[in-house]
Amino acid sequence: MSSRTGFAATSSTGVRSETVRSANLSMLLRELHFRGAASRSELVSRTGLTRSSVGALIGELVKLGLVVEMPAASDGSRGRPSPVAIVRSAENVAIAVDVSVDSIGVAAVGLGGVVLTVERIERARDRVSVDATIADIVATVGMVRARLAQQYRILGIGVAVVGLVQRSDNSVAIAPNLGWRDVRFGDRLGAALGHAAPVCVANDADVAALAEIHRGVAVGVDDVLYVWGEVGVGGGLISKGEMITGASGFAGEIGHLPVNPLGRACQCGSRGCWETEVGEGALLQRAGRSRDGGREAVDALLDDALGGVALAVAALNEEATWLGFGLAGLINVLNPSMVVLGGLFDAVYPFVEGRLLDEIKRRALASSFANLVIVRTALGEDALLLGAGELAFEQVLADPLGAIRALTGSAL
Amino acid sequence: MSSRTGFAATSSTGVRSETVRSANLSMLLRELHFRGAASRSELVSRTGLTRSSVGALIGELVKLGLVVEMPAASDGSRGRPSPVAIVRSAENVAIAVDVSVDSIGVAAVGLGGVVLTVERIERARDRVSVDATIADIVATVGMVRARLAQQYRILGIGVAVVGLVQRSDNSVAIAPNLGWRDVRFGDRLGAALGHAAPVCVANDADVAALAEIHRGVAVGVDDVLYVWGEVGVGGGLISKGEMITGASGFAGEIGHLPVNPLGRACQCGSRGCWETEVGEGALLQRAGRSRDGGREAVDALLDDALGGVALAVAALNEEATWLGFGLAGLINVLNPSMVVLGGLFDAVYPFVEGRLLDEIKRRALASSFANLVIVRTALGEDALLLGAGELAFEQVLADPLGAIRALTGSAL
DNA sequence: TGAGTTTGTCGTATCCACGAACAAACACAA
DNA sequence: TTGTGTTTGTTCGTGGATACGACAAACTCA
Numbered sequence: 001m002s003s004r005t006g007f008a009a010t011s012s013t014g015v016r017s018e019t020v021r022s023a024n025l026s027m028l029l030r031e032l033h034f035r036g037a038a039s040r041s042e043l044v045s046r047t048g049l050t051r052s053s054v055g056a057l058i059g060e061l062v063k064l065g066l067v068v069e070m071p072a073a074s075d076g077s078r079g080r081p082s083p084v085a086i087v088r089s090a091e092n093v094a095i096a097v098d099v100s101v102d103s104i105g106v107a108a109v110g111l112g113g114v115v116l117t118v119e120r121i122e123r124a125r126d127r128v129s130v131d132a133t134i135a136d137i138v139a140t141v142g143m144v145r146a147r148l149a150q151q152y153r154i155l156g157i158g159v160a161v162v163g164l165v166q167r168s169d170n171s172v173a174i175a176p177n178l179g180w181r182d183v184r185f186g187d188r189l190g191a192a193l194g195h196a197a198p199v200c201v202a203n204d205a206d207v208a209a210l211a212e213i214h215r216g217v218a219v220g221v222d223d224v225l226y227v228w229g230e231v232g233v234g235g236g237l238i239s240k241g242e243m244i245t246g247a248s249g250f251a252g253e254i255g256h257l258p259v260n261p262l263g264r265a266c267q268c269g270s271r272g273c274w275e276t277e278v279g280e281g282a283l284l285q286r287a288g289r290s291r292d293g294g295r296e297a298v299d300a301l302l303d304d305a306l307g308g309v310a311l312a313v314a315a316l317n318e319e320a321t322w323l324g325f326g327l328a329g330l331i332n333v334l335n336p337s338m339v340v341l342g343g344l345f346d347a348v349y350p351f352v353e354g355r356l357l358d359e360i361k362r363r364a365l366a367s368s369f370a371n372l373v374i375v376r377t378a379l380g381e382d383a384l385l386l387g388a389g390e391l392a393f394e395q396v397l398a399d400p401l402g403a404i405r406a407l408t409g410s411a412l
Numbered sequence: 413m414s415s416r417t418g419f420a421a422t423s424s425t426g427v428r429s430e431t432v433r434s435a436n437l438s439m440l441l442r443e444l445h446f447r448g449a450a451s452r453s454e455l456v457s458r459t460g461l462t463r464s465s466v467g468a469l470i471g472e473l474v475k476l477g478l479v480v481e482m483p484a485a486s487d488g489s490r491g492r493p494s495p496v497a498i499v500r501s502a503e504n505v506a507i508a509v510d511v512s513v514d515s516i517g518v519a520a521v522g523l524g525g526v527v528l529t530v531e532r533i534e535r536a537r538d539r540v541s542v543d544a545t546i547a548d549i550v551a552t553v554g555m556v557r558a559r560l561a562q563q564y565r566i567l568g569i570g571v572a573v574v575g576l577v578q579r580s581d582n583s584v585a586i587a588p589n590l591g592w593r594d595v596r597f598g599d600r601l602g603a604a605l606g607h608a609a610p611v612c613v614a615n616d617a618d619v620a621a622l623a624e625i626h627r628g629v630a631v632g633v634d635d636v637l638y639v640w641g642e643v644g645v646g647g648g649l650i651s652k653g654e655m656i657t658g659a660s661g662f663a664g665e666i667g668h669l670p671v672n673p674l675g676r677a678c679q680c681g682s683r684g685c686w687e688t689e690v691g692e693g694a695l696l697q698r699a700g701r702s703r704d705g706g707r708e709a710v711d712a713l714l715d716d717a718l719g720g721v722a723l724a725v726a727a728l729n730e731e732a733t734w735l736g737f738g739l740a741g742l743i744n745v746l747n748p749s750m751v752v753l754g755g756l757f758d759a760v761y762p763f764v765e766g767r768l769l770d771e772i773k774r775r776a777l778a779s780s781f782a783n784l785v786i787v788r789t790a791l792g793e794d795a796l797l798l799g800a801g802e803l804a805f806e807q808v809l810a811d812p813l814g815a816i817r818a819l820t821g822s823a824l
Numbered sequence: 825t826g827a828g829t830t831t832g833t834c835g836t837a838t839c840c841a842c843g844a845a846c847a848a849a850c851a852c853a854a
Numbered sequence: 855t856t857g858t859g860t861t862t863g864t865t866c867g868t869g870g871a872t873a874c875g876a877c878a879a880a881c882t883c884a
């Protein structure tokens with residue numbers, strides 16, 4: 001069904017002509033934000049709008065302080081040179097926050113996706129309460145902001161949390177590793193920061209997936225399955241270029257796909273969940289190590305495997321088999337054109353590739369496997385912060401005029 | 413993220429003012445098609461458009477022959493009565509086709525979702541070739557059309573096929589039960605029917621899900637998991653009110669979710685697929701019956717269970733357990749707000765309900781289970797035809813003016 | 825029968841993109 | 855250096871589409 005008319009069909013709200021303006025502004029800003037600086041003539045050909053329209057629209061974005069135009073330098077080609085429009089990264093920032101168990105990361109991300117400043121603080125396991133977390137975030141945001149020299153405004157605040165996040169109200173339904181339950185985290189953090197910019201909270205795997213489709217290996221890919229492993233396993237599901245959130249925002253909990261009826265108990269209450277077979281603990285245990293050795297233990301295990309230690313190799317083989325078992329199922333269910341592996345799975349990939357692909361090929365439908373690409377993440381440690389930045393920018397990108405107007409104290 | 417601006421954000425095509433007209437026409441027609449007849453004043457309040465706009469738009473739909481207005485009867489309330497707009501069902505029909513293994517169904521579905529005429533022909537297992545199928549469809553369409561008295565026009569042709577359908581080109585990638593492989597079915601059927609109306613082909617489970625969200629129990633529900641069982645198991649995934657098709661259109665093949673590492677071989681080449689545990693064959697075999705006894709054997713089994721036959725009860729209990737095992741996984745992955753059970757699962761539901769819910773509750777995340785509703789399908793045998801009708805109407809609904817114009821010989 | 829209410833219709837205003845005409849800025853060749 | 859051709863920004867008028875206000879129409883109720 002190529003029914004992409006350019007409008008969302010389900011919204012039963014009438015469309016006025018101002019909506020057109022808003023949509024075109026949004027489109028242009030998205031273009032500059034995601035695909036980088038572009039000359040006006042490039043924008044004309046990319047958008048299909050006329051020169052006059054693009055001129056007026058860019059003018060409005062400039063007036064909003066989101067974009068500047070460079071004075072039209074000659075690039076050697078014939079004809080009058082076109083001024084290059086570019087987002088004002090340094091002046092329009094998002095505060096990106098990554099709430100993990102062992103650390104809290106905060107970054108100022110400039111429009112366009114540039115990480116301007118990063119601060120990460122480690123924290124003890126007894127400082128993961130909601131209040132302590134918020135206090136730590138506020139302090140770290142202060143550090144980040146102190147290091148920003150120029151004048152700037154904050155367009156939004158994006159937060160990635162290790163837990164189930166209810167997207168409708170930015171609340172955390174449950175975060176087992178933090179001991180949180182039904183916390184209106186977005187509201188509370190917003191109040192604590194005391195800033196006008198909207199706060200948007202999401203699950204960490206979803207945020208990582210967002211980073212991957214906007215700034216990573218999956219740029220331009222419409223149907224992506226992002227799989228992230230560590231102690232637990234999380235996933236981000238992208239369909240038609242958009243996140244599948246599910247009814248409450250809990251979609252993507254692929255770590256709790258039951259795969260082994262005879263498996264071991266999972267912390268979620270079930271047993272035989274995928275993450276009990278492919279999580280860090282299972283891998284380490286199979287290699288005869290302590291389940292909670294963490295990333296260092298995994299690295300040691302991989303060294304062993306390189307050295308040919310049989311137990312390590314066997315453990316990785318079993319990891320590959322179970323990884324393929326679960327992935328094949330998800331591929332059959334979702335038919336993605338790309339699977340992106342992150343975290344633990346990124347690390348072990350070189351050791352499991354052959355067996356993993358065999359297992360997937362054996363279990364996935366041939367038609368779905370045919371056009372599938374499996375890749376490792378291209379983003380480093382800042383993936384979550386990049387994604388949280390995109391989360392924060394989403395509102396401005398969707399409606400530049402409205403969002404900037406909403407920031408009343410936005411006199412740049 | 414409530415970034416529903418009314419426009420699709422990713423489309424990098426400029427929006428012109430004609431697009432506004434098209435979107436509003438589409439919206440009004442959708443309203444009348446899905447929610448039934450409505451007075452002009454109702455439409456005004458539902459869409460947020462002004463009286464003048466609604467008047468003009470309805471006028472255009474009338475001119476296109478899609479809608480008629482009833483002469484404004486008084487309904488007892490104060491004020492000037494508003495004329496009621498209603499779709500012209502009898503004059504605007506879709507040809508809906510259901511290609512199953514044992515039979516072919518063809519219906520004429522009127523705009524608004526009224527089934528005007530149905531014909532179903534049984535066919536032998538040796539008449540499932542592509543050519544024979546197309547011939548049978550053409551003949552049956554002829555029978556259906558002969559029974560339509562009034563003058564009418566065909567707006568589209570929707571086809572549900574038991575197999576993997578590539579949505580981009582309406583081709584069937586593989587249909588094991590029919591022995592088809594890489595068949596450009598849409599194009600060939602269109603040519604054979606020799607009609608101007610566009611042909612749209614989709615997987616049968618997807619089509620059934622479409623029927624369910626538009627005309628069944630899932631009307632108005634945005635995130636739905638439709639699960640359909642028979643010999644095989646299929647699924648239709650709805651996210652934010654739209655079908656998740658996957659990159660090629662193969663998404664929803666939940667029957668091939670691996671669930672049992674020690675399971676039996678599946679026809680897909682893998683082993684331990686969900687459908688080898690919950691399909692008709694498995695249920696019958698566990699009850700000591702022949703695997704391919706078909707629906708009659710299942711009914712007999714259910715009778716046995718009612719009579720307290722131990723083997724039948726045990727088989728149903730095991731069915732419940734495995735059904736819950738797979739459903740829990742899908743619920744964790746997709747976080748739907750409603751699961752709809754069809755076919756075999758609809759039939760066995762009264763016998764498995766308790767154990768099924770227990771199993772899901774045990775294995776699904778509490779947060780995802782909390783707001784979940786599990787229901788049986790509300791649609792009878794014609795579900796596939798209703799869904800195929802919606803498939804066919806989609807283009808007209810998305811762009812009434814353009815679609816009608818494209819039907820050049822559309823002089824009603 | 826008249827007052828009050830709700831709704832359709834018509835003309836005007838507004839918003840927005842398009843298109844044509846013109847000017848500006850460049851490369852290239854004589 | 856100058857002129858030509860090319861590409862692009864700008865300005866202004868036009869057309870499409872909805873909003874808004876005024877007025878007429880149709881109905882209920884007292």
